[in-house]
Amino acid sequence: MQEQALAGSLPHEFEDMAREARNTDMDIRYRNEPPQFDGANLQMHFIAEVDGEPLDCAITAEALEDHFGAQSALEGPLREAFQRGQTRIRAVCTRAIEQGAGPVVLHSGRFRAPDVPDVLH
Numbered sequence: 001m002q003e004q005a006l007a008g009s010l011p012h013e014f015e016d017m018a019r020e021a022r023n024t025d026m027d028i029r030y031r032n033e034p035p036q037f038d039g040a041n042l043q044m045h046f047i048a049e050v051d052g053e054p055l056d057c058a059i060t061a062e063a064l065e066d067h068f069g070a071q072s073a074l075e076g077p078l079r080e081a082f083q084r085g086q087t088r089i090r091a092v093c094t095r096a097i098e099q100g101a102g103p104v105v106l107h108s109g110r111f112r113a114p115d116v117p118d119v120l121h
Contacts, residue, residue, distance in 0.1 A: 027051050028094050037075040044082050059106040067111045
């Protein structure tokens with residue numbers, strides 16, 4: 001909806017460019033490696049490959065506690081929660097990658113958004 005309002009305010013030649021940017025097909029894959037615990041920032045890091053290039057991604061301990069059942073911000077419970085929620089975490093991360101540029105940090109609010117798919121298609 002916001003895109004529609006923005007697109008209507010752009011000069012005609014920029015409307016086509018904005019439409020193409022939204023429809024960009026990216027090849028997004030995830031490495032089959034365990035996530036890395038970042039105790040200083042209370043995050044679990046994992047790598048996505050976007051068009052063959054590595055991209056650092058992370059999910060916060062708070063998101064893992066709120067949405068995937070981590071019992072604490074300690075490494076063990078966070079790893080277990082990441083494993084349980086890996087499919088949804090990757091789906092939400094894919095959506096974030098498609099919407100922006102650069103490293104992704106998934107906060108708890110990302111998983112409350114109504115337009116976030118639960119599984120990868």
